[in-house]
Amino acid sequence: MSQNRKILVTGHAGFIGSHLTRKLLNLGFIVAGVDNYNDYYDPKIKQANVDTFRRRPNFQEFRLDILERLKLEACLKAVKPAIIIHLAARAGVRPSLKNPQLYHQVNVIGTKNLLKLAKTFEVNQFIFASSSSVYGNQTKVPFNENDVLDKPASPYAETKLAGEKLSQESGLNTTVLRFFTVYGPGGRPDMAPYLFTKAILAGQPIIRYGDGTSKRDYTYIDDIVSGIIAAIGKAWPFEIINLGNNHPVSLSDFIKTIETITGKTAKIIAKPRHPA
CATH class of the missing domain: 3.40.50.720 (NAD(P)-binding Rossmann-like Domain)
Incomplete structure (x- = not known):
C-alpha cells in the first residue's frame, strides 16, 4: 500500500x-x-x-x-x-x-x-x-x-x-x-448523554445547571x-x-428526549448556571 x-x-x-x-x-x-x-x-x-x-x-x-x-x-x-x-x-x-x-x-x-x-x-x-x-x-x-x-x-x-x-x-x-x-455508541461516561440516561433509568437525580434554556449542538x-x-x-x-x-437543542428538550426514550421522569436538582 x-x-x-x-x-x-x-x-x-x-x-x-x-x-x-x-x-x-x-x-x-x-x-x-x-x-x-x-x-x-x-x-x-x-x-x-x-x-x-x-x-x-x-x-x-x-x-x-x-x-x-x-x-x-x-x-x-x-x-x-x-x-x-x-x-x-x-x-x-x-x-x-x-x-x-x-x-x-x-x-x-x-x-x-x-x-x-x-x-x-x-x-x-x-x-x-x-x-x-x-x-x-x-x-x-x-x-x-x-x-x-x-x-x-x-x-x-x-x-x-x-x-x-x-x-x-x-x-x-x-x-x-x-x-x-459529540454523542453516540461508546460515548464517554463523563458526558451528559451517558450520565443523564444512567441516572434517570436508575431513578436517581440529575443536576441541571441554569434554567434549561442553554443550547448545545x-x-x-x-x-x-x-x-x-x-x-x-x-x-x-x-x-x-x-x-x-447546526440544530442546537436546549437542555430542557434534551432531558425530555431521554425521558421519552426511557419512559421515566427525571428528578432534577436545579443549580445556578455553571461559569464554564
Missing part, C-alpha cells in the same frame, strides 16, 4: 479515536495509534474500544504519552506517517478548572511536541481536533470560524485555542476541526468521523472548520 495511506491517530483508544480508527482501517488505510490509556475514565472502556480492531493487520499500537518526546520520536520514525490526526488531549471543560496545569501540559506542550516531530519527519498534513468550547460564552450565533475568540471560558478552551495557534505557526498543512458535543459520532475523513488529503496551508449538526 502506498506511503500516503499511512495515518497516525493520537488518542485512538478514546470515544472519537476508536470510531475513527475502525473506519480508517475499513477504508484500507494503514493506521498507527498512540494512546496512554490515562485514568480520566476507566481504561477498561478504552481497552474494549481497541479490542474491536487490535488484531487488524493494518493496525499498529503505541502505548505512550505525547509528553514523552523521545518515545514519540521513535514512534514517528518507525511509522513515517503521511498524515497525523491529533485527537489525544486531556478532556473535560469543568475538570480543567480544578487542574489547569495538567491541561496545559498535555494539551499544549504535548501538541507542541507532536508538531515539532511532524515537521521533522515531513508529515504531509496535520489534522488537529479542537472544540466548540473555544467560542466561550459569546451570544452571537451561529458560531463562525472567523469569529474573534478572546474570551475562553475554561482552561480547557484556552488549551484548545493554544493548540490551534501552534498548528497555524507550525508551517505544516494543517486542518483544525472544531467538534460540537449535539453531533452524532458517525458525522464527526465522516467530517474528519473528508478533511484527509486536503492540502490547505491552514483551515478551520466547525463540525456540528
